[in-house]
Amino acid sequence: MMSCNKCFCPSSDNSSSAGQRSFLGFTSFSIRDLLRSKEPHISLSLRTMDGVNEVGEVKVSRLQIEGESDDKTPPEHKCPALCDCLHGSVHDKENSPMMRAVLCAQVCKVYRFQMEDQRWLLVREQMSETPLSFSLPKQLLSALIHENTSRVQEVKELGDLSPHWDGLRHDVINHCNHLLGCYQKTLAELEKLSVSSCFKSSTSKSDRHLQFVPTNLHSQRMEVTCPDSTGVWYEVITFGAPADHHQAFKHGGLKKLLSKHANRRGSVCLSSSSVSYSPDESSRAKELLASVAQLQPLVFGLAEELLSVSQEMNISLLLQVLDSLVQQTEQFVHALKDELVKSALLAIHNQYSTYCNSSSHVHSNGLICDSSPANQERQPSLHEAEYDEEEWDRVWANVAKSLNCIIVMVDRLKGREGRTQELTLSEQQEDMGDTNSQNTAASSSSSSACSWQEQLLPLVVTLRDCVREAVGKARSAMTFVVLQGAVAATVAQGSAQLVQRRHAVFSQALSAVVCGFLLKLYGGLEDSDFLKQVHTAGLLVQFESLLSTYGDEVGMLEDMEVGLADLHRAGFIVTEAITEQPDDLLPTLHGTWESLVVEVPLPPETFTSLPQELKDGRLIQIHPVLFNIGINQQQSLAERFGDSSLQERVNQQSCQRLKAYCNTLRDRLPDMAGVHSLSDLLSSLDRSVAARKRKNVEVLWIAAMVCRKVNGVRLTSCKSAKDRTAMSVTLEQCVLLRERHTLNPQHFSTALDCMRREGCRMENVQKNIGSRKFAFSSVQLLTFPKLYRPPDGSYG
Known part of the structure; x- marks a missing residue:
């Protein structure tokens, strides 16, 4: 015969809550103490959940299991060992800081069930909430x-x-x-x-x-x-x-x-659904945007400084500024030589082509708006009817070529300056003390300075135009990637x-x-x-x-x-x-x-x-x-x-x-x-x-x-x-x-x-x-x- 013993009582009736039960307090005890007690029951103090105050008393009784005395193993030898195992796990492992962190408000029931060999299983059932x-x-x-x-x-x-x-x-x-x-x-x-x-x-x-x-x-x-x-x-x-x-x-x-939602997006050819970018690609796009925003002003500033220095006819200073311009422009080109830019430009073209061939405009939230000339004007103007996949390579290559033209021109000016200095020194030796020769030299110097600036100006303008074009395309491409990532992650x-x-x-x-x-x-x-x-x-x-x-x-x-x-x-x-x-x-x-x-x-x-x-x-x-x-x-x-x-x-x-x-x-x-x-x-x-x-x-x-x-x-x-x-x-x-x-x-x-x-x-x-x-x-x-x-x- 089996019996079910409730050995842990965490709740009691609360008559003031319309018959509902609520947690009043808790107590715990050793099964060994109950079984060894001379009395058939033990009295336990019931404490609040924080263990501070006593809120009552509970009485726990043991039931005699029929046939237990006939077991070959005497209860006094069998039960204490059995209960020691349970007692140790309850008070040690179950009360560890880790378990207290993940479990709370525990309710426990303990049963004894008979095994096939007539011995007894001690079963502890525990249900817990968790923070x-x-x-x-x-x-x-x-x-x-x-x-x-x-x-x-x-x-x-x-x-x-x-x-x-x-x-x-x-x-x-x-x-x-x-x-x-x-x-x-x-x-x-x-x-x-x-x-x-x-x-x-x-x-x-x-x-x-x-x-x-x-x-x-x-x-x-x-x-x-x-x-x-x-x-x-x-x-x-x-x-x-x-x-x-x-x-x-x-x-x-x-x-x-x-x-x-997926079917609706497919039926209206949602523009953002044809391409997606990973979080890593979106992060790289943001880094490229930051690099472009930082490098473009530096390149433009150094180009202006090159023109300004050219007026001073100081070749060493001119070469110094040129070296800085070359360094910054190379960094700029290196930052733009990223396959993500190229693939994004192609994706933009493909989506623009899809849009032009469709009769409706789809916002990223899936709402369809009728096409109109006004809507047509809202599209980015980055594309031609035929898109050349090598176009982007030519764009940043043009930046490098325009910079190379400036370098070649400075080298020419440097060589011309050397010949001019030799000629000027010879004239000064022949016409020493002649004031007219001094005026002639000053006029020659001013004319030479104007010539430097006039020859560098169109090359610098070309460089700035090429940089501006590259920045525009790169910014469009990376903005597309960032927006696509944001759209994919949200709407x-x-x-x-x-x-x-x-x-x-x-x-x-x-x-x-x-x-x-x-x-x-x-x-x-x-x-x-x-x-x-x-x-x-x-x-x-x-x-x-x-x-x-x-x-x-x-x-x-x-x-x-x-x-x-x-x-x-x-x-x-x-x-x-x-x-x-x-x-x-x-x-x-x-x-x-x-x-x-x-x-x-x-x-x-x-x-x-x-x-x-x-x-x-x-x-x-x-x-x-x-x-x-x-x-x-x-x-x-x-x-x-x-x-x-x-x-x-x-x-x-x-x-x-x-x-x-x-x-x-x-x-x-x-x-x-x-x-x-x-x-x-x-x-x-x-x-x-x-x-x-x-x-x-x-x-x-x-x-x-x-x-x-x-x-x-x-x-x-x-x-x-x-x-x-x-x-x-x-x-x-x-x-x-x-x-x-x-x-x-x-x-x-x-x-x-x-x-x-x-x-x-x-x-x-x-x-x-x-x-x-x-x-x-x-x-x-x-x-x-x-x-x-x-x-x-x-x-x-």
Whole structure:
């Protein structure tokens, strides 16, 4: 016979809150003390969450397990060792600064379940909130605000532009300013919340100011202690499917909305869609613009100085100025000899040709305006009917040629000056004392000076014209690159509402992944194979979704698919923390939307024990996969009368990505434990995904098994992570007990019902909706797979 013992009670009824429960305080104790106590119960002081004040008393009782006295091992020899293992893990590892930084508001339940050999498993179930629910979204909002502010500034600094390009700039600025206003307001609302805020309930999932915050995010952890081994931890991150409930799903989710946007852009031949530039190319374009802006005035100034010095007939000074002019002009030419300039000029010509051949003008925000002569005049006038790809080479070559002409002319003047000085000296010796000869010499000198300036002037003008032409083309080309980069990063991605939706969904997904990675990292710091795996092959992140493909949940799944795909933009690096204070151990987010880095600080002593690659800042890549199987009555409707193709496509694509990750492991880490045993599991997953079977939850089970074998992060979601998610994680926990810890099969159903009726997930329901009932009806449950049905009395 089994019994379920609640050994940790963090909440109590609050009669003043309309029957809802709230956290009053907490206490902790050793199972050993309870079992060794002469009395069948112990009394414990209940303290506030900060541990300062006593707010009451709780009494914990033990139940006698039937048949325990018949066990060959006496309880006094068996139980103390068993409880010592649990006691040590609770008070040492679980209270480490790292764990306190990532987990908070813990709810614990402890069970004893019988094994096949009649001995007992001690199972500790723990559900925790995390401060990352709010700290990561706030950091992402700050990063997006900074990025959009910088983009507005960089396009404003492009100076005077043609009317057409100024229109593109106007589009970018308006788009960025709209996002800035929304994000600044959202961040301000989040900053108003208590610093201890760690939880967004399912009833708040549509709140606008909580749009970036994951719904009902928790870590669900289970520690299993066997008589012959120390505690083993299993973890799942649970949270509401990352989706934008505020904007709702009337027009579908991100996948459909982005597809519509792409089709519209294609149908109207959006000018900015035909070419794109990487962030590195945009940065190089800005550097070239800065170089041109700096070098052009220097070249022009030295050219003017050359003309001025030519009047003084001082050949040494003239040569000095010429050397400076040559040096600056060569730097100018070298800066312009960049393939990016040449390719951008060709792209401008191609887009101008497309525009001229079309009957409508498309702004970068996708709005179509009728063509008119006025609109025609707005186009940049850089192009001829036929564009010669070598034209740009000739432009900067002309600068070099015009400079060479000046050098040749100065050399001629230098030679002529030498002959003039010889002639003047001979005349002075013959006509010494003759005043007329002095006037003649002065007149000759003045005439010579005018001749120098007259001969240099057209060459200097030509040089300036060539430089001006090169500057104009280079500035146009680099402005095009910068604007294209700005357009691609803003308005070309869709409306501000669409971009905001994408950022919000990504924020929810990233917060959950960071929480999962931290727990996985903290648990694997002594596992050299795991540490080598993450910096060599990256981190597998497996999302399990229980959404249906009917109604609004289709839009949620579409949001989720795009949000998880966007996780490739982010990666982890491990850094050394300043101190071991929890605030210094919180992860920080840096970068832009295209490339985000999450820095994970570790205590100095822990950091020094890491592999050198991680200490050197090796980026840990994220490899997300998503498997979805709808299990409720809405999925029954979708399978009979609707369309489940979205689910089939998502599962097939993720199956291929999962196999690719496993192949990478086999190639790069052939000696990794268990890597060669993945083939059979992957083959089974392939067959299950391909099978035309309704509510084929076997897909989820096999994917989870593969994930655990390769040290991946497991995440489970449904609409709000409250009901269907509870059924999934409790089932997974009991399956792990049966498969890995020989839970007696006769007690499997009893253990499953016990966890669902009395476990942490019931506390999750309570804190979300104030009721201790799963939101199912008897009729709905008839459509659920049998293993996903809660026990009688736990729903309604």
